[in-house]
Amino acid sequence: MTTELKPYHLGLLWHSLDSENLGMGALTIGNTNLIANALAKHGRKPVLHIIGGLGRIDYADESPFDSDFVNVGYKSLLTPGSDLHRTIRKCDIFFDIGGGDSFSDIYRLKRFALIIGSKFAAARTGRPLIFSPQTIGPFLTKKGRMAARASLRRAETVFARDVPSFEVLKGLGFEDRSRLTTDVAFALPFDKAPDKKARDLSQGPIKVGLNVSALLYRRDLQVGDKIALALDYQKLTDRIIARLAEDPRFDVYLVPHVLSPELPNEDDHAVSLAVQQKYPHLKIAPRFTGPCVAKSYIANLDLLIGARMHATIAAISSDTATFPLGYSRKFTGLFGTLGYPHLGDMTSEGEDVVMAKLEAVLADVPGATAAATAANARAQTILDSYRNYLDELFAKVFA
Structure with a gap:
């Protein structure tokens, strides 16, 4: 007789199972598989609450986990009774992947503002906020650096997916909560070509x-x-x-x-x-x-x-x-x-x-x-730092 795993609610900031950019989907499936492997050791299965931008391709069938989606917008961020805030309040923990490379002010200001605002909304719940492996920066403006520091202060742990990103974190004064790994898309499953x-x-x-x-x-x-x-x-x-x-x-x-x-x-x-x-x-x-x-x-x-x-x-x-x-x-x-x-x-x-x-x-x-x-x-070896952290994190959560 198989034991039913208990649900554990993940707030997945800036992930996607319907983005037209398949890189976003690769990050999401890779990351949730890594998190699920760590949770399974404690008799838990993830329920995915995907919090980000609305896409038009549905590939949720590539992920074996129950999931729902809520859009992040200025109005929903500013409205405490919105679907966005109701979803955020359901979550036991938050993993923010920042769309892979959107934690930076090199892209449109509107997107950067939503990226920052959603981190604050998650942090206000008092539940753990982890920055999953991503590019950190660059931050080319004074306002961008100020916003980055303010959001990093609210994170429990921050993972850089490359050495320059790790150096940015050190330069901003967050070396104590930062770790180096690589991109979670290295954990994306695929079918091998037999020939x-x-x-x-x-x-x-x-x-x-x-x-x-x-x-x-x-x-x-x-x-x-x-x-x-x-x-x-x-x-x-x-x-x-x-x-x-x-x-x-x-x-x-x-x-x-x-x-x-x-x-x-x-x-x-x-x-x-x-x-x-x-x-x-x-x-x-x-x-x-x-x-x-x-x-x-x-x-x-x-x-x-x-x-x-x-x-x-x-x-x-x-x-x-x-x-x-x-x-x-x-x-x-x-x-x-x-x-x-x-x-x-x-x-x-x-x-x-x-x-x-x-x-x-x-x-x-x-x-x-x-x-x-x-x-x-080398990537699989480096990714072990994130795998090991997830094991440590959930051992502490479920102790």
């Missing part, structure tokens, strides 16, 4: 995924962010496609990872269709129904070149070679912390430098695959 190890990557064919980011490709539509590139992303994309077309070994697939038809400035799928019209020889991945499906597809590739960070994490965490095209510190921070050597930093490097780095990967895909496998092993 992958038998492929001849020296001769081909080599399955190459190209993730084209609408956020960067459609800069003409972006308003209010502080992203600054040292190159023209559209031109770089053209050069990458032209280079791959020169070598008959490469079988190229466009791999959208943000699927947002309502927002053309964010929709990788629409941009990929436009790129495919320009280059009809390119194939395009099917529209993914969730982050686990997307990761399983990426795991079947031999190399992924991409500017959506969680598309590249899906690759490296499945022992697949990747060439990330970084547009912010979060890329260099995360992959640098893992010791992965292959990355184009578009914030400081021009097209020629990035193309030369990509050329080295294309010349030795087996070597890049070995580097990805080693970095994934």
Whole structure:
């Protein structure tokens, strides 16, 4: 006879099981699986109260846990009797993942204000507030740094997913409650490709995924962010496609990872269709129904070149070679912390430098695959600091 696990109510700030950005879903499923594993040791199962922004893709079936959702808005934050505050009062504990990288003032001010306000609302309950692994900062303004300090003071423990983020926490004066780990999407489950190890990557064919980011490709539509590139992303994309077309070994697939038809400035799928019209020889991945499906597809590739960070994490965490095209510190921070050597930093490097780095990967895909496998092993070891903390936390809670 199996014992029924007792429910334990998790307030999951800035997580999502319906975000068009599949990276958000990857964080949510990875994090809740890690938390659930720790809770199960105490005869508890999580009930997920997801608190954040409303999405349009439902992939709750990729998570085995009961869940509900409440939107965070200015009006609901300021109304004590709102659904938001009623949900917050149900929660036994809060895990805030900040959308992965939104605990920063480089994005729109409105989003940053909601990120900060929700932390205060959770902290007012008096229940534990943990910042799950995420990018911390940068905070480019005085007001941004003040808001960051005020919210960090309300956290029990803060996890940085890379060394630069940990340094930001030290600089803000919060080293005492901060710990270093890596991205929880390294815990996202996926289906392995059965034939992958038998492929001849020296001769081909080599399955190459190209993730084209609408956020960067459609800069003409972006308003209010502080992203600054040292190159023209559209031109770089053209050069990458032209280079791959020169070598008959490469079988190229466009791999959208943000699927947002309502927002053309964010929709990788629409941009990929436009790129495919320009280059009809390119194939395009099917529209993914969730982050686990997307990761399983990426795991079947031999190399992924991409500017959506969680598309590249899906690759490296499945022992697949990747060439990330970084547009912010979060890329260099995360992959640098893992010791992965292959990355184009578009914030400081021009097209020629990035193309030369990509050329080295294309010349030795087996070597890049070995580097990805080693970095994934390091990531799993580093993630143990978070796993161990969750065990310690719940041992204390249920003592």
